[in-house]
Structures are given as C-alpha cells and as structure tokens.
Amino acid sequence: MGEELKLLGAWGSSFSRRVEIVLKIKGVEYEYLEEDVFQNKSDLLLQYNPVHKKVPVLVHNGKPIAESLVILEYIDETWKDNPILPRDPYERAMARFWAKFLDEKCRPALWKSYTSVGPEREKAHEEAQELLSTLEGELEGKKFFGGETVGFLDIVANFVGYWAGVLQEAVGVDVLTEEKFPALCKWAEGFQNCPVIRENLPPRDRLVAFFKTKREMMTGFYKN
Numbered sequence: 001m002g003e004e005l006k007l008l009g010a011w012g013s014s015f016s017r018r019v020e021i022v023l024k025i026k027g028v029e030y031e032y033l034e035e036d037v038f039q040n041k042s043d044l045l046l047q048y049n050p051v052h053k054k055v056p057v058l059v060h061n062g063k064p065i066a067e068s069l070v071i072l073e074y075i076d077e078t079w080k081d082n083p084i085l086p087r088d089p090y091e092r093a094m095a096r097f098w099a100k101f102l103d104e105k106c107r108p109a110l111w112k113s114y115t116s117v118g119p120e121r122e123k124a125h126e127e128a129q130e131l132l133s134t135l136e137g138e139l140e141g142k143k144f145f146g147g148e149t150v151g152f153l154d155i156v157a158n159f160v161g162y163w164a165g166v167l168q169e170a171v172g173v174d175v176l177t178e179e180k181f182p183a184l185c186k187w188a189e190g191f192q193n194c195p196v197i198r199e200n201l202p203p204r205d206r207l208v209a210f211f212k213t214k215r216e217m218m219t220g221f222y223k224n
Helices: 014-026 043-048 068-078 089-115 120-139 152-156 158-171 182-193 204-223
Strands: 005-009 031-034 057-060 063-066
Touching: 005 014, 005 043, 014 068, 014 152, 014 158, 043 057, 057 068, 063 068, 068 152, 089 120, 089 152, 089 158, 089 204, 120 182, 152 158, 158 182, 158 204
Parallel strands: 005 031
Antiparallel strands: 005 057, 057 063
8 A cells, every 4th residue: 555655844953853763763755845934834834734833744645743752653653663662661651751851841941041141041051951960860871761772762852962062062052061961972972873863964064054043143132
C-alpha cells in the first residue's frame, strides 16, 4: 500500500529537526515542505494546523498531526523498526516526564537566558543553570539519556545539545559550560557526532548569523 507522507517544517526549528531525525532513524521516505513561519505562513500550514499555526506538521495520507512530541510518538507507533521510546512502561513514562521538563521548563529558561537584556539577564541565567543542574543529574553516568544509543529523550533535548551552543556563540553568553555541566557537554558532543544527528542539523554558520540578527533587533528595541 502506497503511503503519502509530508512534513511541513522550518530549517532552523529544533522542533522540526526532531521530526526529521526520527524519520531518518526509521528510514521512512517523506516530502519536506519549507515554511516561512515569520513572514508568510502558507495556506497549507494554516489548513493543517489551524489551532497553533506552527511547524512541524506531519501529514500522513492526508491526516495532519501537529506538535513535535505528539508527532514523534505517532511515528514510533506507526513505523515499528528502530524504536526510539523504551519498551518498558516505566522507562517510557519517565522519558515522557523528562520530555515535558525539557519543553516546559528547560527550553523556555534557556531561551530567556540568551535573549534577555538589562537587569533581567542575570536572573534568567541563574534560573536556566538551576534547571540544567537537574538535567545534569539525570544524565550523569550515561552516554545518552536512554543508555548507549540515541533515543527519544536525546532527540527531544536537541535544543540543549545543539541550539544552546549556537545561541551562546551568537549572543556571547555562556550558560551551558563544561566547567559547570561536564556530563551535559560530553553528551552534547556525542549527540552531535552521531551520523544521523549530524546530517540533520541546520548549518551552524547560518544559524549563528540568524540568531545574531535576531539579537541585534531585540537589543535595538530595548534601547529605544
């Protein structure tokens, strides 16, 4: 039976890249459609994700699935080869728990720490590093979050594993450092060096330039 699979994404989105990585791990063929999420969202995106109007959206045989965590689980359940979630129910529940921690706590705090200006910056850095300390403790003694190979939680943590370093370079702020977070930094290096990860990350130079521009726009806004 022929299957139609489309992914609506954005080149610099860590959420979109999560989905691309899992599809590549599974060996699933798909059509990729790039979205201009900042200035010109397509009618297709608005049709398939009318609630959030965001990427990624996976369209499987005409049926859209939105939100990256939901999409990852859908892919894992639909294509059984090379599973990314643990088979053990408890371990699977814990992976979901930490995924929520990453998306609802770590990611927003990290983003704020890199984009804050003025008196808010120091407070934002402290909050981000406190959350990273919790993540450091969960990872300590492991090669990857799930053990010896990249799995669901590593892919969800891609913002920490790649985008955080890019943002640090772009804005000149050190939040995730080897001195404070040796386990996370070692994990990030191993994560980026995995072929399936390395081949599906956005070009670093382009991403740095993008975030530098965004940072300059925000700094100019606060100065006015």
